[in-house]
Amino acid sequence: MTAAELSAALAKSEVSATEVTQAHLDRIAAVDDRVHAFLHIAADSALAQAAEVDKRRKTGEQLAPLAGVPVAVKDVFTTKNMPTTCGSHILDGWHPPYDATITQRLKQAGAIILGKTNMDEFAMGSSTENSAFGPSRNPWDLDKVPGGSSGGSAAAVAAYEAPLAIGTDTGGSIRQPAAVCGIVGTKPTYGGSSRYGVVAFASSLDTPGPFGRTVLDAALLHEAISGHDPMDSTSIDAPVPPVVAAAREADVSGMRIGVVTDLSGDGYQPGVLSRFAEAVEVLESLGAKVTEVSCPHFRYALPAYYLIAPSEASSNLARFDAMRYGLRVGDDGSRDAEEVMALTREVGFGAEVKRRIILGTHALSSGYYDAYYGKAQKVRTLIIRDFDAAFGQVDVLVSPATPTTAFRLGERADDPMAMYLADLCTIPSDLAGNAAISVPCGLAAEDGLPVGLQVMAPALADDRLYRVAAAAEAAFTHRWGQPLLTSAKGLAS
Amino acid sequence: MTTTTTDRLVPFDEAVQRYDPVIGLETHVELGTRTKMFCGCPTTFGAEPNSQVCPVCLGLPGSLPVVNRKAIEYTIRIGLALNCSIATWCRFARKNYFYPDMPKNFQISQYDEPLCTDGWLDVTVNDKTIRVGIERVHLEEDTGKSMHVGGATGRIHGAEYSLVDYNRAGIPLVEIVTKPIEGTGADAPVAARLYVTELRDLLRSLGVSDVRMEEGSLRCDVNTSLAPRGSGRLGTRTETKNVNSLRSVERAVRFEIERQAAVLDSGARVILQTRHFHEDTGTTTPGRSKEEAQDYRYFPEPDLVPVAPPKEWVEQIRAALPEAPSARRARLQAEWDLSEADMTALANAGALDLVAETVAAGASPADARKWWLGELARRANDAATELADLAITPADVARVAELVATGALNDRLARVVIDAVLAGEGTPDEVVAARGLAVVSDEGALTTAIDEAIAANPDVVAKIRDGKVAAAGVLVGAVMKTTRGKADAPRVHELILKRLS
Numbered sequence: 006m007t008a009a010e011l012s013a014a015l016a017k018s019e020v021s022a023t024e025v026t027q028a029h030l031d032r033i034a035a036v037d038d039r040v041h042a043f044l045h046i047a048a049d050s051a052l053a054q055a056a057e058v059d060k061r062r063k064t065g066e067q068l069a070p071l072a073g074v075p076v077a078v079k080d081v082f083t084t085k086n087m088p089t090t091c092g093s094h095i096l097d098g099w100h101p102p103y104d105a106t107i108t109q110r111l112k113q114a115g116a117i118i119l120g121k122t123n124m125d126e127f128a129m130g131s132s133t134e135n136s137a138f139g140p141s142r143n144p145w146d147l148d149k150v151p152g153g154s155s156g157g158s159a160a161a162v163a164a165y166e167a168p169l170a171i172g173t174d175t176g177g178s179i180r181q182p183a184a185v186c187g188i189v190g191t192k193p194t195y196g197g198s199s200r201y202g203v204v205a206f207a208s209s210l211d212t213p214g215p216f217g218r219t220v221l222d223a224a225l226l227h228e229a230i231s232g233h234d235p236m237d238s239t240s241i242d243a244p245v246p247p248v249v250a251a252a253r254e255a256d257v258s259g260m261r262i263g264v265v266t267d268l269s270g271d272g273y274q275p276g277v278l279s280r281f282a283e284a285v286e287v288l289e290s291l292g293a294k295v296t297e298v299s300c301p302h303f304r305y306a307l308p309a310y311y312l313i314a315p316s317e318a319s320s321n322l323a324r325f326d327a328m329r330y331g332l333r334v335g336d337d338g339s340r341d342a343e344e345v346m347a348l349t350r351e352v353g354f355g356a357e358v359k360r361r362i363i364l365g366t367h368a369l370s371s372g373y374y375d376a377y378y379g380k381a382q383k384v385r386t387l388i389i390r391d392f393d394a395a396f397g398q399v400d401v402l403v404s405p406a407t408p409t410t411a412f413r414l415g416e417r418a419d420d421p422m423a424m425y426l427a428d429l430c431t432i433p434s435d436l437a438g439n440a441a442i443s444v445p446c447g448l449a450a451e452d453g454l455p456v457g458l459q460v461m462a463p464a465l466a467d468d469r470l471y472r473v474a475a476a477a478e479a480a481f482t483h484r485w486g487q488p489l490l491t492s493a494k495g496l497a498s
Numbered sequence: 499m500t501t502t503t504t505d506r507l508v509p510f511d512e513a514v515q516r517y518d519p520v521i522g523l524e525t526h527v528e529l530g531t532r533t534k535m536f537c538g539c540p541t542t543f544g545a546e547p548n549s550q551v552c553p554v555c556l557g558l559p560g561s562l563p564v565v566n567r568k569a570i571e572y573t574i575r576i577g578l579a580l581n582c583s584i585a586t587w588c589r590f591a592r593k594n595y596f597y598p599d600m601p602k603n604f605q606i607s608q609y610d611e612p613l614c615t616d617g618w619l620d621v622t623v624n625d626k627t628i629r630v631g632i633e634r635v636h637l638e639e640d641t642g643k644s645m646h647v648g649g650a651t652g653r654i655h656g657a658e659y660s661l662v663d664y665n666r667a668g669i670p671l672v673e674i675v676t677k678p679i680e681g682t683g684a685d686a687p688v689a690a691r692l693y694v695t696e697l698r699d700l701l702r703s704l705g706v707s708d709v710r711m712e713e714g715s716l717r718c719d720v721n722t723s724l725a726p727r728g729s730g731r732l733g734t735r736t737e738t739k740n741v742n743s744l745r746s747v748e749r750a751v752r753f754e755i756e757r758q759a760a761v762l763d764s765g766a767r768v769i770l771q772t773r774h775f776h777e778d779t780g781t782t783t784p785g786r787s788k789e790e791a792q793d794y795r796y797f798p799e800p801d802l803v804p805v806a807p808p809k810e811w812v813e814q815i816r817a818a819l820p821e822a823p824s825a826r827r828a829r830l831q832a833e834w835d836l837s838e839a840d841m842t843a844l845a846n847a848g849a850l851d852l853v854a855e856t857v858a859a860g861a862s863p864a865d866a867r868k869w870w871l872g873e874l875a876r877r878a879n880d881a882a883t884e885l886a887d888l889a890i891t892p893a894d895v896a897r898v899a900e901l902v903a904t905g906a907l908n909d910r911l912a913r914v915v916i917d918a919v920l921a922g923e924g925t926p927d928e929v930v931a932a933r934g935l936a937v938v939s940d941e942g943a944l945t946t947a948i949d950e951a952i953a954a955n956p957d958v959v960a961k962i963r964d965g966k967v968a969a970a971g972v973l974v975g976a977v978m979k980t981t982r983g984k985a986d987a988p989r990v991h992e993l994i995l996k997r998l999s
Contacts, residue, residue, distance in 0.1 A: 083560045096559070103553050105560055204559040208800035238564050238802050317800055320592050323603035324557050328662075342598050342660070369594070369795035378797060 008074050008168040008222040015073040018062065022055035022073030026117050029075045033119065033166045036496055041141045042151075042161035044080050045088055046120040051075065058115045071229050072115030077167035079158050080121035081128055082213070083202040084108050087118075091204050092126040092136040092154075095353030096331045105202020106234045107171060107213055114229045119167050123157030126355045127322065128178055128206040130154050131427035134418050135357045142414070143186060144495045145454055149411035152182030152427070155216070159186040162216045164496060169226045170216040175206050176310055177407075177431025179214045180443035184406035184457025187445045187489050189223040189474065190216045192431075194464045195438030196241035198227075199234035205321040207314035208239075210435045218490055220444060220475040224252035227467070243465060251468035255475035258292030262473070263399035265461075267303045268430045274409040276449025280456040281405045284446040287480045288403070288473065298399060300391035305384045306432045307425060312368045312381035313436070319365030322358065325350065360421065385436045392437045396463045401473055404430050406443035406457030430459055440467040444474035445489045446481060455489060505781070506760040510752055511684070513724075513759035519686040520732060521751055522721035523693060525674045528640060528714070529572045530707045535639045535670040536563030536606065543713055547663035555668035557601030562801050565590075569670035570613070571815060572706040573637045574807060576672055577614025578816050579704055580632045585613050587806045590637075590799040595792050599642035599662050607638035607673075609796040613805065620824055621696045623682065623689045625838065630693050631677030642667040672706075678721075678732065686722075686755065691748035694718055698744075699823040711743050718747055720775075722754035724762060733758070734768040738782050741775045749780045757782070830854060834863035847871060848885050852892055859896035865903070869895050873916060890919050897926045905986050911935050936984065944977070944985060948993055951976040962998050970994050 006014070014020045030048050037043055058073045083089050083101035085108075090096045104112070111118060125135035133141045133156035141157045143149040144164040151160035155172025159182035162170045172179040174192035183190025191214045198213040205211060215226035231245040264285055269278060289295045327333040327349035328342070335348040354362070368377035395402055408429050417423040434441040443457035458477060462469040482488055508516075534541055537554035553561040577584050591609035614635035621628050643666045648658025674697065682689040698709045698716060709716045723735035736758070738750045753775075758768050772785035821829070827850070831841045834857070844850050849870040856866035870885060874895070878885045898915055901907040907915060907930070918929040930936055951973045952959055961969040970991055977990045 083558075089559070091559070099559075101553075101558065101560065103558070103561075201562050202560040205801075236564060237562050239800075316797060320594050320604050320795070320797070323594060323596065324559065324601065326596065326598075326603055328598050329556065329601070330558070343596070346596060366795065369797055371793045371795070374795075374797070 006168070007219050008071070008217060008225055009219070011074050011168060012070045012225070015062070016068075022058040022062075022115075022117060023052060025073060026051050026055040026075055026119070029119055029167060032164075036164050037166060039142060039147055039496065040144060040160050040164045040166065041139060042077070042122055042157045042164060042166055043120045044090060044092070044123050044136075044138055044157065047087055047118055048120075050086065051117050051119050054112070054115075054117050058117070061115070069114040069229065070225055071111070071169075073117065074169060075117040075119045075167050076111055076226070077119050077122045077158055077161040077170040078108065078111070079124055079155050079170070079172045081124060081173055081204050081206075082108050082171065083204070084118070084121065087121060089121065089204065090138070091128070092124040092133075092138060093353065093355070093358070094137045094332055095325045095349070097353075099331045101202075103202065106199035106236060107230045108202060110230050111171070116169075116229065122155070122161055122170060125154035125156070126358050127204070127318070128154040128173055128175055128211075129318070129357050129361055131177070131181055131424050132412070132414070132417065133157060134414065135355055137355055140414060142495070143411045145187060145411065145493045147495045148413055149454065150185070150414055152185040152407075152411065154178040154182075155190075156182045158216050159183055159188060159190065162186070162188050162218055163490060163493060168218065169222060171226070171230065172214060172216055173203055173206075174212050174214055174431070174435065175210045175314060176435050177428035179216065180406050180431045180441060180457065180459060181427055183216055184443040184445075184459075185411035185455065187455030187493060188216055188218050189220050189442065189444050189478075190214065191223050191227055191442040191467070191470060192434060192440065193227060193231060193467055194241070194246075194440045195435075196239050197245070197440070197465070197467065198231050199237045199240050201234055201236040205317075207317040208321060209317060210310075210314060212435070218488070220255075220442075220471055220478045221249070221252045223442070224248040224471045224475075227471075241465070246465060246468040248468050248471045252471040252475045254472060255479055257288055257473055257476040260293045260401065260469075260473065261399040262288055262293045262295045263298035263395055263402045264295060265303065265395075265402050265404045266297050266299050267301065268404035272408050272426065272429070273405065274449060274451070276451045277405050277407070277409060277456050280447040280449060281403075281458060284458045284477060284481075285403065287477060287484075291476050291480060293473075296399060298395045298402060300388070300395055300402075300433070302384065302387040302391045303433050306388055306436055307429060309381040309384035309388070310428075310432045310436060311364070311425060312377050313385065315361040315365030316368045316378050316381075317365065319362045319369065322354075322362055325353065357421070388433055389437045392433070392439060392461075392463070400462070401469050402461040403473075404459045404461070406430055406459040410449045410452055410454035410456060434461050437464075439464045440470055442470040442474050444478055446477065447485075447489070448492065505757045506764075507753075507756040508759035508763060510756055513755050514684040514686070516727055517724040517755070517759050517762065518680070518683065518727050518729070519751070519755050520723050520725065520735075521679045521682070521686050521690050522735070523676045523679075523690060523747075524719040524721070524737075525694065525697060526717040526719075527576075527672045527674065527701055527707045527709065528716075529569055529670040529672060530705070530715075531566055531568045531572065531670055533566060534668040535566050535569055535637070536668055539668065541669050543715070545665055547661070547665060550665040551667070555601065556664055557667075563606060563799075565802060565805065566670060569637060570805060570807065572670070572704075573613050573635060573672050574812055574815050575704050575706055575819065576674070576701065577617065577635045578812070579700055579819055579822060580614070580617035580619055580635060580674070582614035582617030582632060582635055584807060584812050585611065585615070585805075586809070587611075587804055588613055589804045590802050591796045592799050593638075594795045597641070598660065599644045599664075599667070601642065601664060601667050605638060605641065606799055606802070608636035612636035613807075619693070619696060619700065621689065621693045622824070623685050623692055628679070628682065628689060630679055633675040633677045635672060635674050638671050638673060640666050640669040640671045687748040687751040690720060690751045691744050694747050695744055696824065703820050703823050703826075705820075714742070717742065720747060720750050720754075722751050722758065723768070724755065724758045726762075733762075734770050736768065736771055736773050736782070738773045738775050739785065742777070746775055746777060750775045750782060753781055834867070836863075836867075840867075843871065847875060849875070852885055852895075855892035856895045856899075859893045861896040861899040862903075865899040866892075866895065869899060873913060877916075877920060888920060889922060890916065894919050894926055901926065901930070905989070906930075906936055908983075908986050910983055943981070944990065944993060947977045947980040947985070948973070948990065948997060950980065952994075952997065959998060962995075967995065
């Protein structure tokens with residue numbers, strides 16, 4: 006059942022929150038040793054939350070749409086009474102004393118928090134292979150990566166362990182795993198969803214957002230977590246775009262859709278490009294006006310991103326120093342504080358995190374700042390201008406969500422550049438802070454793995470994403486005769 | 499703790515004959531906002547360690563800062579009072595370095611976009627007004643406070659263990675940086691002290707901080723350099739930290755002048771470095787060398803949106819600025835008709851505000867000054883306390899002065915009343931009523947007492963009648979004795995002479 010269907014059944018008391026929660030815990034118990042989507046399963050608190058929702062419903066209380074619907078939460082959000090690891094050993098033993106704003110909003114909405122999902126360490130990666138706790142697997146093919154960094158959240162939803170999940174997108178960490186797992190994932194407008202309690206990777210880019218198996222499900226979760234948060238200065242004080250209504254309308258007639266010509270060509274898997282071309286035709290057949298748009302500075306997005314994000318990360322991750330929480334190594338009385346800090350960071354951080362800390366420290370250092378961080382910020386401005394110019398002509402932009410389908414575990418683990426290319430299509434929207442979604446648009450002919458269609462919209466026009474994605478989803482499902490995910494065979498045996 | 503130093507020194511007078519000192523001051527002021535810079539934690543001084551903390555000021559993973567609007571307002575107020583330009587748009591920046599008392603291992607500060615720039619503050623040194631240029635005024639967060647236990651120096655090196663109190667972490671801190679102050683010559687140490695004094699008074703009048711150096715809410719770093727006299731060059735500077743009293747500011751500059759002069763005399767170069775001031779010896783010792791200074795890797799704080807104070811708001815703050823202490827002093831000096839020296843004496847005694855309030859309560863400036871600098875200064879001195887901390891209000895003093903002026907009290911009785919007020923017996927009127935201290939002004943009673951005195955001292959009466967008027971003092975004394983001091987002596991004197999004429 007989709008989250009929307011669960012919500013309806015719960016509202017009519019056809020099923021109890023306890024039953025729904027138990028069913029998902031059972032599914033987790035059955036498949037998660039193979040998928041490894043979860044780092045922490047909160048069975049007891051989930052059932053307690055479910056019982057509370059059932060009790061409230063019995064009293065006739067009007068509950069929020071997600072009351073009783075289970076959600077998996079990426080382990081980058083702080084959660085009271087649960088560990089929060091960010092996929093890193095450096096936070097070993099830390100139980101945050103406070104809930105992230107989004108954790109709080111989920112709880113207030115009555116959503117059931119099933120547990121914390123796996124991720125690349127500090128959200129740095131595109132496969133979950135950088136998790137200190139081992140990778141998650143793609144439910145379409147267990148030898149393939151589920152994408153990342155929010156790979157655990159995507160895999161949990163694709164494996165029916167949770168109907169919904171929360172992730173964060175910094176360079177594509179929601180859309181890329183959604184695309185390669187054949188589900189829907191949205192990066193809302195930067196500032197549309199609160200970062201308070203999201204352990205920071207790159208503050209100017211990190212954006213929490215939803216995963217669902219359908220566009221409507223993603224919209225329901227999107228709406229539940231969005232809205233101004235006074236605890237986050239970068240949170241936007243504006244009404245939440247009507248994403249659920251847009252997902253229900255699913256009407257693209259008359260919409261102007263721009264195909265980004267710069268996000269195609271060399272390095273793109275042929276099967277991805279052909280599914281994308283088909284998707285564009287489908288949208289056109291639904292009444293959209295399709296044109297080609299060039300965004301010439303997108304080609305510099307990846308290098309700019311790999312200066313800005315590591316620079317911010319090098320500063321954000323400085324606080325993990327063994328002094329106040331988490332791992333402490335070598336504090337045996339023979340070392341001073343500085344040595345304990347250094348040793349703890351040496352042991353506690355993985356290779357990719359260290360690589361980016363060093364990269365970012367260098368980019369910010371005196372004498373290099375202008376050439377690296379400063380230049381990258383200028384590129385960022387140029388990319389924003391590209392978007393502004395494009396959105397002057399069209400309502401939304403479309404591209405493939407990823408250049409390729411899911412790759413094999415280990416295939417890119419030793420080749421950071423190859424790994425970084427997985428985010429080629431998603432990074433521009435992060436740098437610009439606008440909104441983007443990935444929605445399944447079929448399977449690539451050569452490997453039978455899912456392909457994602459990316460839709461990008463101006464900041465605070467998140468509803469347009471859902472309008473386009475829902476229309477495409479309806480047309481595709483009609484064409485396929487069933488939801489794409491029913492073809493996923495990784496867990497069939 | 500004592501500090502030994504092997505530095506050779508040149509006597510101060512010689513040093514300033516051969517070298518021109520240039521000084522510069524960086525002053526940190528903890529703002530008196532109710533809550534911290536980026537969270538809602540209280541800022542009360544002296545609370546139980548680590549009792550005023552939350553995820554934000556502890557820098558816990560996931561927490562985010564939100565700017566305290568009051569702190570921005572206070573900083574703008576300071577900037578305006580220092581004649582600065584206020585930025586229409588500026589950003590916070592992260593200053594990155596590792597230290598256990600820094601919860602995030604970066605400090606949110608301001609770098610190349612300070613809130614206030616390019617102002618000045620006038621300071622009077624030996625009757626000469628020096629205009630001290632203000633380079634910038636910016637806002638940042640304070641760090642936690644480390645306490646190093648064990649070891650000889652109280653510093654981190656050699657300590658057995660260290661404790662950190664994060665109550666101070668995140669308290670809004672304003673940094674005020676002067677431009678180089680040149681041309682003060684031998685007055686450089688005094689000028690440094692008077693600048694800090696003037697700044698402290700200004701900040702106090704603005705109501706933005708309690709500016710207590712002993713509690714660390716006002717902290718000073720003093721830069722000093724020397725150049726050969728008349729060369730017009732700028733020498734290599736040292737930055738002396740840990741200068742925690744007005745007197746220390748002066749001593750630190752003086753010591754550095756003496757030390758640097760010896761270095762330069764020997765043909766060596768002054769090393770660009772941080773030095774620590776030691777209260778006990780009045781000397782400085784080297785800290786870390788600036789040449790191996792850390793790279794703070796400043797970059798704009800991505801967790802905060804830029805600060806863009808609307809022009810109307812800035813103008814509102816400007817319009818509400820109180821009179822500057824220097825302008826007020828000049829005005830009061832004119833109003834009270836005092837000399838510069840009298841005014842300085844008042845200021846040095848910490849009596850300026852008290853006198854002003856006493857005058858405002860109705861006393862004449864002369865009376866107010868007389869009581870605070872005389873009788874009350876003695877009482878404060880005896881009790882080893884500040885004038886302002888005496889248990890008597892300016893209104894009480896004004897009332898006593900009034901009672902004396904109307905003849906209801908004489909000076910002796912007034913002192914009794916003041917003692918009683920200080921002892922907590924109530925207002926002057928209450929004390930007078932309770933103790934029956936009013937001067938005997940009943941002419942009948944006085945006449946009787948005078949007649950008695952005349953009758954009892956015929957020889958004195960004879961002398962007075964012979965023209966030795968001074969002898970009347972004996973009769974006055976006798977009358978005062980009969981009335982137990984409650985008579986107005988000049989009046990008694992007058993009555994006696996009238997009676998005998």
